[in-house]
Amino acid sequence: MTSGIEATFARLESAYASGRTRPLAWRRAQLDALRRMVNDHRSDLVAAIRADLGKPAAETMLTELNLIAAETRFVRDHLRAWTRRRPVAMPLALQPAAGWTVAEPKGVTLIIAPWNYPALLLLEPLADALAAGNAVCLKPSELAPRTSALIARLVPRYLDPDAVAVVEGGAAQTGMLLAQPFDHVFYTGGERVGRIVMKAAAEHLTPVTLELGGKSPVFVDGTCDLAVAARRIAWGRFTNAGQTCVAPDYVLATPDVAHRLAERIAVAVHEFYGEDPRRSPNYGRIVNDRHVDRLCGLLPAGTVPAPASARPVSPLVKAASVFGAAADMVGRRLGMGGGASRAADPRAADPAGRVVCGGVVDRETRYVAPTVLFGTSPDAPVMREEIFGPILPILVVRDADAAIRFINARPRPLAAYVFSRDRATRLAFERRTSSGALGFGLPLGHLMSARLPFGGVGASGMGAYHGKTGFDTFSHMKTVTVKPSHPDTLRLVYPPFDAVTRRV
Numbered sequence: 001m002t003s004g005i006e007a008t009f010a011r012l013e014s015a016y017a018s019g020r021t022r023p024l025a026w027r028r029a030q031l032d033a034l035r036r037m038v039n040d041h042r043s044d045l046v047a048a049i050r051a052d053l054g055k056p057a058a059e060t061m062l063t064e065l066n067l068i069a070a071e072t073r074f075v076r077d078h079l080r081a082w083t084r085r086r087p088v089a090m091p092l093a094l095q096p097a098a099g100w101t102v103a104e105p106k107g108v109t110l111i112i113a114p115w116n117y118p119a120l121l122l123l124e125p126l127a128d129a130l131a132a133g134n135a136v137c138l139k140p141s142e143l144a145p146r147t148s149a150l151i152a153r154l155v156p157r158y159l160d161p162d163a164v165a166v167v168e169g170g171a172a173q174t175g176m177l178l179a180q181p182f183d184h185v186f187y188t189g190g191e192r193v194g195r196i197v198m199k200a201a202a203e204h205l206t207p208v209t210l211e212l213g214g215k216s217p218v219f220v221d222g223t224c225d226l227a228v229a230a231r232r233i234a235w236g237r238f239t240n241a242g243q244t245c246v247a248p249d250y251v252l253a254t255p256d257v258a259h260r261l262a263e264r265i266a267v268a269v270h271e272f273y274g275e276d277p278r279r280s281p282n283y284g285r286i287v288n289d290r291h292v293d294r295l296c297g298l299l300p301a302g303t304v305p306a307p308a309s310a311r312p313v314s315p316l317v318k319a320a321s322v323f324g325a326a327a328d329m330v331g332r333r334l335g336m337g338g339g340a341s342r343a344a345d346p347r348a349a350d351p352a353g354r355v356v357c358g359g360v361v362d363r364e365t366r367y368v369a370p371t372v373l374f375g376t377s378p379d380a381p382v383m384r385e386e387i388f389g390p391i392l393p394i395l396v397v398r399d400a401d402a403a404i405r406f407i408n409a410r411p412r413p414l415a416a417y418v419f420s421r422d423r424a425t426r427l428a429f430e431r432r433t434s435s436g437a438l439g440f441g442l443p444l445g446h447l448m449s450a451r452l453p454f455g456g457v458g459a460s461g462m463g464a465y466h467g468k469t470g471f472d473t474f475s476h477m478k479t480v481t482v483k484p485s486h487p488d489t490l491r492l493v494y495p496p497f498d499a500v501t502r503r504v
């Protein structure tokens, strides 16, 4: 008996084999329908993502729905050009002859998405896969269950149900999907599961794209506009409550600016989210209790209520903690100095450093305050794993050279960001570090352009997508050659090789 998943795969395979996904008209119709689906159900998607992640509506629009619409429009507009034959000059020895390349669809593809941008990271690669003429199986994340259910309901209503399917579920369902002989697997998520995906794909020699994570560093020196840098870093770090794959993970700052930068970031947090970010409509929540507990473990001891199995902390304790952090921050803003001088103490006892702002957790509502740590040790737990939450450690480094050595001593990150106006410093980062992307003065920005490839390198992933790169990822570039029968110049290379041998 075939399982539901095998039946789904068989349905996609036969739709693909029928040739229906290849004509540009089909691809355009699907892309239009995808855009319509997102447009018609903006408020449903916003509500589902809010229910899953507590994400503010404006953030969902800006960082998910608008980007899906932009990507869909972009690939639709360029389809004709990308699917044209590309003539290639043939070597003299083969003349007369012609050659070209032509993009053909990979076939039946699987897209496995994570929970943190549950619509974007599922539907953006879908646009690229459809543009390339594939049949597609979508596997949304079970950790964003409302979004997963909504998309599973909408997709068959808008898209060709024989060629596009949604399979909901977690590890077990994904495992069953991976047992099918897909023609391409596109996975976004953590490194551990990335290995599982790649191993499973190897069984069928299925090519994979792995969009993974990592610790994306930021370097800041005294030549930059500190207020602007602080705002941009705070925005990049605390958007989606820090659960962004390319978010600044930690800051390496030179001694002349490190402390001022920490304060400025705290001020930016205050500007963005007010006195108590918990009450801000612009600040999100952590996806689940497990991640809240994990993040608690990364904060300096004693700054948060006991996590996990511990008894819930009384609202009074939480309030006192919130008040303490807010008062600290306001004090600094008013130039009272108390909080600042404590935050600046480089002899911080805890390896995680001192809390400059935030450090408050409410497990019941899965709230983790935007938190800035100062004077963090490179060995602290917060520096040993991707933070993937609203905590920003600031480490002091002597100079750009030390920062580059620090970065190069660790796995290659998904992104690196540099805030420096010094040309030589920028050039040094461009030439001497390796990362999926490098942003000068611009965290996250590169993921918003359909014209820029998006992907990791080394431990942060393999392959890339967005725009033409996404189209290429889901295409096979086929080489075509043609040689007329007459004159048969190949006779020069047929055996026997007497003529050639005489010349050797």
Ligand code: NAD
Residues within 6 Å of the ligand: 112, 113, 114, 115, 116, 117, 121, 139, 140, 141, 142, 143, 169, 170, 171, 172, 174, 175, 188, 189, 190, 191, 193, 196, 197, 210, 211, 212, 213, 214, 244, 245, 246, 386, 388, 414, 456, 461
């Ligand atoms: P997740 O837990 O939602 O997992 C991702 C997908 O893998 C889900 O669809 C899930 O069902 C599936 N999965 C989970 N366990 C599995 C198993 N044992 N076997 C097969 N499939 C399994 O997401 P996550 O891993 O928590 O995502 C967070 C990570 O993703 C972070 O490291 C982040 O940096 C990275 N990320 C990368 C990008 C990018 O574009 N490069 C984007 C977002 C997130």
